[in-house]
Amino acid sequence: MRFQDQVVVVTGASRGIGKSLAAAFAAEGARVACVATTEAGASATASELGGGAKGYACDVSSSESVEALFTAVMTDMGTPSVLVNNAGITKDTLMLRMKDEDWDRVIDVNLKGTFNCIRAVAKSMMKARYGRIVNITSVVGLHGAAGQVNYSASKAGLLGITMSVAKELGSRGITCNAVAPGFIDSDMTEALPQEFKDYVIKQAPAGRLGTPEDISPAVLFLASSEAAYMTGQCLTVDGGLFL
Ligand code: NAP
Secondary structure, eight states: OTTTTOEEEEESOSSHHHHHHHHHHHHTTOEEEEEESSHHHHHHHHHHHOTTOEEEEOOTTOHHHHHHHHHHHHHHTOOEEEEEEOOOOOOOOOGGGOOHHHHHHHIIIIIIHHHHHHHHHHHHHHHHTOEEEEEEOOHHHHHOOTTOHHHHHHHHHHHHHHHHHHHHHGGGTEEEEEEEEOSBOSHHHHTSOHHHHHHHHHHSTTOSOBOHHHHHHHHHHHHSGGGTTOOSOEEEESTTTTO
């Protein structure tokens, strides 16, 4: 019960990796603020979890929406000790065909959304002199991928945010780390061609795609008090795909 009575904010908690993270935190005693774009999606996860979890609708790409989210979380639940920036989208296409709006939306949600949430929670964590921030990046941010120039730029940018925030807030007892999942079975990867999935399964020493549940142990470790001397780092959880 590493998170007993702690307030943990998980963005993108309605589905996939975020939903699984919310459940893992709740199982270790956390009161989880589950964030998604719709009230229905956020509240559905919160009601499945119980244990003081609450659902919040928010578009992380909007600083106004994020400010309103953290004001509500502080009022309803108290100061968050953990923030997991997991909300993310893809708009894949080859670079030469990529429209301005495909670039802008992915950067706005994945990169600016993470910045918006960290900036909104930082003051309260600084006051508490304790905080754990975990950003969900991707192996694509470390290695690139054809057809994902927008997504890989957003995920590589998260590594810059992670290191800079670690340096800015480290003296206040706040750590900021990243987790880079490989290819995880979720709505996001559902549309990938079967040949690509077969390639990943063949290539990864683990011999399978990841599951959302494969990601939570790394995130919960970085979010725990045990990880106090680890900051600005990125843990890859990809079944060995990029060895
Ligand atoms: P997913 O199943 O598509 O779920 C995405 C989540 O993000 C949903 O809860 C969605 O909420 C939320 N979201 C999207 N736009 C948002 C916005 N503007 N504001 C707030 N929430 C928003 O994705 P996933 O596969 O679980 O991925 C989760 C994270 O892991 C993402 O950051 C992704 O880039 C990263 N990742 C995934 C993989 C993979 O293979 N799946 C690999 C590496 C990294 P709604 O339900 O309301 O739309």
